[in-house]
Amino acid sequence: xxxxxxxxxxxxxxxxxxxxxxxxxxxxxxxxxxxxxxxxxxxxxxxxxxxxxxxxxxxxxxxxxxxxxxxxxxxxxxxxxxxxxxxxxxxxxxxxxxxxxxxxxxxxxxxxxxxxxxxxxxxxxxxxxxxxxxxxxxxxxxxxxxxxxxxxxxxxxxxxxxxxxxxxxxxxxxxxxxxxxxxxxxxxxxxxxxxxxxxxxxxxxxxxxxxxxxxxxxxxxxxxxxxxxxxxxxxxxxxxxxx
Ligand code: NAI
Numbered sequence: 001x002x003x004x005x006x007x008x009x010x011x012x013x014x015x016x017x018x019x020x021x022x023x024x025x026x027x028x029x030x031x032x033x034x035x036x037x038x039x040x041x042x043x044x045x046x047x048x049x050x051x052x053x054x055x056x057x058x059x060x061x062x063x064x065x066x067x068x069x070x071x072x073x074x075x076x077x078x079x080x081x082x083x084x085x086x087x088x089x090x091x092x093x094x095x096x097x098x099x100x101x102x103x104x105x106x107x108x109x110x111x112x113x114x115x116x117x118x119x120x121x122x123x124x125x126x127x128x129x130x131x132x133x134x135x136x137x138x139x140x141x142x143x144x145x146x147x148x149x150x151x152x153x154x155x156x157x158x159x160x161x162x163x164x165x166x167x168x169x170x171x172x173x174x175x176x177x178x179x180x181x182x183x184x185x186x187x188x189x190x191x192x193x194x195x196x197x198x199x200x201x202x203x204x205x206x207x208x209x210x211x212x213x214x215x216x217x218x219x220x221x222x223x224x225x226x227x228x229x230x231x232x233x234x235x236x237x238x239x240x241x242x243x
């Protein structure tokens with residue numbers, strides 16, 4: 001029996017990178033999985049490749065009605081959602097005096113407001129069921145910081161804090177909420193960028209991580225093996241935050 005047999009999981013940003021790796025691993029471990037993303041071509045292709053226990057739902061995490069539609073589609077296909085992986089995220093590198101308000105707010109909208117809207121949308125179902133697991137993908141930039149990433153860092157610190165607050169609120173009803181903090185991972189977000197490569201060379205493990213190495217931790221948090229874990233930070237960073 002797979003480690004997440006019987007779970008119904010929505011993975012935001014599931015069409016590529018870490019999200020796609022999560023969708024694959026969760027499916028492999030027995031879950032039914034909804035790949036939820038704005039990237040409909042890649043998302044649909046992945047869901048088709050994964051087969052009958054996978055579906056694509058078009059989701060813009062920043063839009064309330066989009067969450068309602070995606071969760072209704074999930075429930076119609078597989079039943080009530082048991083697990084939400086809030087993984088969708090974007091990055092924007094820019095000096096603090098040069099960044100526009102629009103660019104700053106876009107990062108906060110996707111990375112922070114998207115996580116808030118997702119948790120708010122799934123919690124009534126999880127509370128009714130008396131169980132559930134929410135996994136919020138933050139970053140090592142939700143624990144430390146790098147220059148030129150103020151919007152990203154602000155949004156990822158917010159995710160880490162919000163995770164703990166919501167976990168304290170919903171824990172008595174059987175719902176667990178945790179955050180995952182990847183270091184430099186080889187995905188389209190980091191492709192061709194010198195910063196993550198240079199960071200990886202200085203790590204205790206001396207390399208970038210693979211998306212499936214983050215997905216393995218997400219599977220653990222989605223599974224009942226993590227039944228006593230909540231309000232916690234799970235770092236997957238090759239040793240970065242120890243430096
Ligand atoms: P990626 O760029 O490869 O994939 C992100 C996915 O999110 C894409 O499929 C994209 O279409 C989707 N997305 C973007 N905006 C969206 C929206 N408004 N609604 C729904 N989906 C949307 O990124 P990657 O690397 O896979 O990152 C996944 C998560 O991991 C992000 O939250 C990122 O901040 C975080 N992370 C990544 C690290 C890395 O080194 N790659 C390091 C630390 C954290």
